[in-house]
Amino acid sequence: MGALFAADTLQGPKVAWFSLSPMLVLLAGALVLLLAASLTPAWPKRGYALFTAAVALAAGVMEVLLWYRIDHEGPATLVGDAIHLDKVGVWIGITLCVAVLMTALVTDEYLRREGLDGPELYVLYMLAALGGMVMSSANDLIVLFLGLEILSLALYVMAASHRKRIESQESGIKYFVLGGFSSAFFLYGVALVYGGSGSTNFTKIVAGFDANIDPSNEALVLAGIALLLVGLSFKVAAVPFHFWTPDVYQGAPTPVTAFMASAGKAAAFGAMLRVLLQALPQWRDDYRPAVWFIAVVTLVGGSVMAVVQTNVKRMLAFSSISHAGFILVGVEAAAHVGGPSLDDNTGVSSVLLYLLVYAVLVMGTFGVITAVGRTGDADTGLSGFRGLGKQKPALALGMTVLLLAQAGVPLTSGFVAKFAVIGAAVEVHSYAIALIAMVSAVIAAYLYLRIMISMWIAEPEAGDDAREPVRVPLLLGIAIGLSVAFTLVIGFFPGRLIDITP
Numbered sequence: 001m002g003a004l005f006a007a008d009t010l011q012g013p014k015v016a017w018f019s020l021s022p023m024l025v026l027l028a029g030a031l032v033l034l035l036a037a038s039l040t041p042a043w044p045k046r047g048y049a050l051f052t053a054a055v056a057l058a059a060g061v062m063e064v065l066l067w068y069r070i071d072h073e074g075p076a077t078l079v080g081d082a083i084h085l086d087k088v089g090v091w092i093g094i095t096l097c098v099a100v101l102m103t104a105l106v107t108d109e110y111l112r113r114e115g116l117d118g119p120e121l122y123v124l125y126m127l128a129a130l131g132g133m134v135m136s137s138a139n140d141l142i143v144l145f146l147g148l149e150i151l152s153l154a155l156y157v158m159a160a161s162h163r164k165r166i167e168s169q170e171s172g173i174k175y176f177v178l179g180g181f182s183s184a185f186f187l188y189g190v191a192l193v194y195g196g197s198g199s200t201n202f203t204k205i206v207a208g209f210d211a212n213i214d215p216s217n218e219a220l221v222l223a224g225i226a227l228l229l230v231g232l233s234f235k236v237a238a239v240p241f242h243f244w245t246p247d248v249y250q251g252a253p254t255p256v257t258a259f260m261a262s263a264g265k266a267a268a269f270g271a272m273l274r275v276l277l278q279a280l281p282q283w284r285d286d287y288r289p290a291v292w293f294i295a296v297v298t299l300v301g302g303s304v305m306a307v308v309q310t311n312v313k314r315m316l317a318f319s320s321i322s323h324a325g326f327i328l329v330g331v332e333a334a335a336h337v338g339g340p341s342l343d344d345n346t347g348v349s350s351v352l353l354y355l356l357v358y359a360v361l362v363m364g365t366f367g368v369i370t371a372v373g374r375t376g377d378a379d380t381g382l383s384g385f386r387g388l389g390k391q392k393p394a395l396a397l398g399m400t401v402l403l404l405a406q407a408g409v410p411l412t413s414g415f416v417a418k419f420a421v422i423g424a425a426v427e428v429h430s431y432a433i434a435l436i437a438m439v440s441a442v443i444a445a446y447l448y449l450r451i452m453i454s455m456w457i458a459e460p461e462a463g464d465d466a467r468e469p470v471r472v473p474l475l476l477g478i479a480i481g482l483s484v485a486f487t488l489v490i491g492f493f494p495g496r497l498i499d500i501t502p
Contacts, residue, residue: 012080013080013082014080015079016076016079019085020079020083021059022062022063022066022093023059023134026055026056026100026127026129026130028055029052030123033048033051033055037118037119045112048118048119049104049475051122052101052126053101053105055126056098056100056101056129060093060094060097060098063093063097064094066090067087067090077139082140083134083137084137084138084274087343088273088348088502089136091501091502092132092133092270093136093137095355096129096267098356098359098360098363099129099266100129102258102360102364102482103255103258103259104122106254106366106370106475106476106479107121107122107125108475108476110255110370113375114376116162116164124154125154125158125259127150128150128154128155128259131146131147131148131154131267132151132264132266133147134150135267135270135274136266136270138274139201139202139203139274140202141190141194141275144271144274145183145186145190147267148186148235151267152183155256155259155260156179158259158260159256160173160176161256162252162253162377165251167250168251169251171247171248174244174251175244179234179244181234182231182235183231185228185230185231186227186228186230188224188227189223189224189226189227189229189231190224191224192220192221193224193279194224195217195224196221196224197221202278202340205279206278206279206282206340221283222286225280225287229276232275235264235267235268236265236268236269236324236327237265237324238294238328239294239297239298239301239321240297240301242298245318246318248317249317250314254313254366254369254377255366257366258362258363258366258370261316261366262362265358266355269327269331269351269355270355273348276291277334277335277340278342279340284336287335288332288336291332291335295329295331295433296433298328299328299440300325300436300440300443302319302321302322302323302324303447305318306318306322306447307444307446310382311380311382312369312382312385312451313369313380316366319406319444319447319448320362323354323358325440326354326417327351327355329421329422329434330348330350330351330354330421332425332433333347334346334348337428342502346427346428349424349501350417350421350423352501353420353497353501354417354421356497357414357416357490358417360482361402361405362406364480364482364487365402365403365483367476367479367480368398368399371392371395371470372395374470375468382454383454383461385454386454386455386458387455387458389455389456391470392470392472395470395472396455396456398480398481398484399455401488402483402484403451405487406448407444407448408441410491411491411492412490413487413494414491416490416494418437418441425437
């Protein structure tokens with residue numbers, strides 16, 4: 001009787017279902033696909049991919065509707081103050097939906113080519129995006145950790161999903177073991193911050209530190225912040241926590257690599273902005289030097305290590321590390337202004353712009369690698385791109401545009417993104433890190449040039465004619481075309497995107 005009475009009187013938090021609709025759409029899509037595919041024969045060609053793309057598009061439309069709602073009603077917190085509803089979370093949600101949609105298009109032909117056609121990978125894409133949305137919208141460290149684990153567990157499985165390649169199995173176990181350590185660091189950091197503040201809720205953490213910072217708890221909180229930064233730095237692949245990246249990127253199925261580089265990075269940086277600026281703004285003078293140092297070594301380390309690689313997937317893994325350094329430049333600039341609000345912060349805006357631009361760029365780039373890699377991802381070295389300009393000139397031209405954008409060449413979206421983060425650093429007088437970022441961009445340009453030389457200039461060698469031909473099926477071609485079009489349109493007309501960035 002007592003238990004029944006307690007259940008009758010228990011009142012849970014009010015749930016604003018419409019405000020959670022993007023997450024619910026992804027969750028429902030994943031469950032429906034998993035259940036329907038298990039009870040029905042194999043779906044027609046492209047069926048799983050088109051269903052996943054439609055779910056991602058529907059979730060993206062809901063995010064846009066929430067954007068207009070925030071315009072009229074302002075930001076809010078949901079589910080007992082556990083989730084933020086603001087334009088930062090919506091922007092990253094849109095970025096995640098774009099990543100899911102484009103990854104689904106890239107994955108379709110890849111799975112059938114490898115003899116792995118099935119719904120499992122598409123289900124994991126949607127669940128990983130759901131975890132990323134929770135991470136980037138969290139207003140509580142425990143809620144953020146739950147989102148982090150949903151994303152991470154899905155990525156571990158996806159990395160090892162190619163059962164016919166030992167490299168995929170290897171990448172999955174490496175990612176799982178090292179990811180477990182990073183999650184442990186993050187969770188220990190949560191415990192220490194809770195011990196120093198008395199809460200895991202961002203709003204209450206800020207209020208508690210505003211009211212009183214007990215000197216005896218200062219070392220405890222600083223240790224917690226350091227551990228949180230370590231855990232998040234692993235997720236964004238920042239030096240010196242990047243060791244998993246080249247092996248996992250190379251071994252994982254190429255579409256999965258694209259998803260990790262786009263959606264995984266967007267969700268992790270969204271979480272980093274929430275934790276550092278919204279939960280811990282009073283400590284920005286303490287953690288900003290650490291962010292500055294990590295950004296510098298990530299910029300230089302990623303650029304220098306990339307130029308000595310010969311496998312294109314490893315080259316782009318280190319390139320991804322370098323791009324993480326550029327985004328950290330924006331995070332460091334944002335930390336000068338602090339929080340707890342993320343509005344009207346040039347550094348935050350530059351980070352969000354970079355995340356969307358990079359997500360589209362990297363999807364198109366790895367889309368080309370998916371085609372060139374041929375069966376078994378066996379030709380992802382520079383030799384696999386040799387002669388592509390003569391065999392598939394349109395594909396090689398698209399890859400060239402995407403590589404120039406990653407290098408930050410003017411009139412591409414990559415230039416707009418890099419200019420934004422460097423401009424944010426200059427605005428807060430972080431001139432040294434802005435200069436280092438520009439030098440790193442020049443160094444990294446060499447690696448993109450090597451790939452372009454292999455496509456357009458390298459002479460054919462004996463045996464090249466016997467290789468499996470490069471095929472660009474319909475959905476893959478659409479994904480690459482959308483990526484190239486976005487890159488050029490934003491490069492020539494960046495104003496509108498810049499204006500709407502939160």
